[in-house]
Amino acid sequence: MTAHEPFSVWAPFAQDVRLRLGAEEVGMRGLAGGWWIADRVAEPGMRYGYELFDGENWSHTLPDPRSTSQPDGVHGLSEVTDPAFGWQAAWTGRPLAGQVIYELHVGTFTPEGTFDGVVEKLGYLKDLGVTAIELMPVQPFGGARNWGYDGVTWHAVHSAYGGPEGLKRLVDAAHAAGIGVILDVVYNHFGPDGNYNGMFGPYTAGGSTGWGEVVNISGPQSDEVRSFILDAVRLWLADYRIDGLRLDAVHSLDDTGAYSILEQIQEVADDVTARTGVPRTIIAESDLNDPRLITERAGGGYGLAGQWVDDIHHALHTIVSGERHAYYEDFGSLDALAKTLRGGFFFDGTYSSYRGRHHGRPIDVDTIPAHRLVTYTTTHDQTGNRASGDRPSMNLSPAQQVLKAAVIFCSPYTPMLFMGEEYGAQTPFAFFCSHTDDNLNRLTSEGRKREFARSGWDHSAVPDPAEPATFEASQLDWDFTPEQLEIHAAYTELLRLRRELGLSRADLSQLIVETGDGWLALGWEDVILVANLSESDVVAPYGGELIYSFTAPEVGPNETRLGAWDFALLRR
Known part of the structure; x- marks a missing residue:
């Protein structure tokens, strides 16, 4: 309110x-x-x-379902907030093209665990080459510790992070530093702790998403629930001056109307853009491999600015790590990686062994620009949804970590980093929560163990999400070792070269993606990355002038010799 x-x-x-x-x-x-x-x-x-x-x-x-502040938590009284704020930054915004996104969790990114703590790191992020931070959800949840996907009051800001004023201070400071702010929002379910909305009206419609009851956006009286969501979208984009939203798991939306809620969200973003002159970006997370999300509305799509692409991550992760369990079982070959780098989706109407059915449809690379696909070496999901929350950097060598980054940063797609990967963080990022109901904490822990057991993980390796130690272990350690300084320097240099060499080009039809015996070539006629994605030495039939490598490959005029997990960025 x-x-x-x-x-x-x-x-x-x-x-x-x-x-x-x-x-x-x-x-x-x-x-x-x-x-x-x-x-x-x-x-x-x-x-x-x-x-x-x-x-x-x-x-x-x-509490008010439309509360804008819950200073005493999700069970307490709501607080009336003043929409006025002394904005200082002169900010013209950034479209998605050319962005480098940095995903972070406010509670574990700094020792303070607050928006003001993030402000203190903006200079570090800018020097790294980041152009936008993506905040994991900041809507109020039960207790003090949570990933944020258990939010219940969708118009408010978690008080322990700094509340509404703290978020506005962060946005203003980020804009003053030339950095955009994207906010992760969850509209597919309500959290289990402090959700009183169902006492007021039909906010949910029965059935389960696996995280909670299905939100009522298509059933009787769903118009008001849609307005509840769309008003939240406008609140973040207009009142908080957030530059974009990342929509969590849109495949779990029970959206059967002629007008998709995604299209309506994009319309709100377009309206705020038109009124302010500052671009607003909508990015979806989807497991559907459906290009309609990022196809222009004139072409029958929803017109979103971008979407996360897990297939590229899965293809790259399986080759470097060797893991092939659960949803990784269809990946693991260079051909799979090459296919995803050429067109984003591995499943484009093809058969998925993991799903037991055909899945997805192809992206039209002639009409959809490359920047609409957001790619990464890891995310909060791909790290935190492992049994112990172990990061890739806890299992891979520095050369393997930087190699993965080189593939992502030298691709034409929009790159995203997950906090800490840029220096090879050795702290896990496990799932944590602190529900105010002990029974909810017990059920959450048991549910996580059942889920991991189905995927072949040892349930004894799963830390208790409700234990404070699980949260504390997931906080980043900012005291870098010499090895971490080397990884950080490599990330910084790769992002600088991405920008200066103009590697984020839109026309996928001109992209070169070739593979051989253990090697991958990725790039353009004038500049290309050759990478060895194997334990053996390889010779790739590409030569030229060496621009950058993490090690010391042998580069000739017509070929490059690469050691295990080595790469070379070449000017041709």
Whole structure:
């Protein structure tokens, strides 16, 4: 709830509603469509909640589903916030093309675990070559520690991170440093702790996504639920000046209407862009391999700016790590990696052994620019959804880590780093939570162990998500070793060369992707990466002038000799 408006709430399930302001009870009158309004105007700092009458009993005081601040947590009173903020940065924004994204979790990125802690690292990120930070979800959740995907009040900001004012300070400071801000948001389920929305109205529609009940965006009275989501989108993009949103797991949205919620979200972003002149970017995470997400609306798509592409990650990870369990079973060959680098998707209507069916459809590389595909060596999911949360850098040599980065950064797609990978962090990033209900914590731990057992992991290796030690072990260690300094220098140089050599080119039809006995060539007519993705020495039939390598390959005019996990970036 923002200031200077009458208190109102959508509560079609209630027979009567009253507003609680401290010790005062204020009656509310019903309006059409299940809305209730009070003859009181919200002022900044007011603490409030709603009480619902079901025909027999009044509920206890509940937080506002549209709360913009929960200073006492998800079970406490809501707080009226003032939309005014003293913005300082003159920011013209950045489109997705040319971006380098850095995904981070506010609570574990710095020792402070706050937005202000992130502000202190903006200079470091800019020197690295990052142009946008992507914050894992910051909406309030039960307890103090959580990845953020258990959010329940979708218009508010977790108070322990710094609340609404803290997020605005971070956005303003990032913009002053020339860095954009992308916010990860979850609209496919509500978290289990502190979710009172179902007492107000039909926010969910039955069925399960695997994380929670399906959100009602297509059933009866779903118009208001869609508005709840779209108003949140506008809040982040307009009031908080967030540059873009990453939409979590859109394949879990029960979206059967003629107008997709994704298309409507993009329309809000377009409207804010038109009103402010600052680009707003919408990126989806999807397991569907459906190019409609990033196809222009004129071509029958949803017109989103980008989407995460797991297939490139899976293909690269399996070759370098040797892992082939669970959803990695279809990958592991150079041909699979080459296919993903040529067109983004490995599954483009082809058969998936893991799924037991055909999956996906091809991307039209002649019409969809390369930057719309977001690629990475790892993410919070690909690290944290391992049994112990071990990072690739905890299992790979420095040469292997930098090789993977070279493939991603020399591809034409939009690269994303996960916090700490740029120096080979040796701290895990395990799943953690601190639900206020001990039974929820127990069920979460048991569920994680069952999930990992199905994927072939030893459940004894799964740390208890609710133990504070699991969270504490996942905090980054910023005291670099000499080896980590070398990895960091390599990442910095590769990102500099990506920018200066113009490797983020849009026309995929001109991209060179070739493979041989253990080697991969990736690039363009004038500059190309040759990489050895094997333990044996190889000779790649590409030569030229050596621009950069992490080791010491033998580069000739027509061929390059590469040791195990070596690469060479060549000017031809």
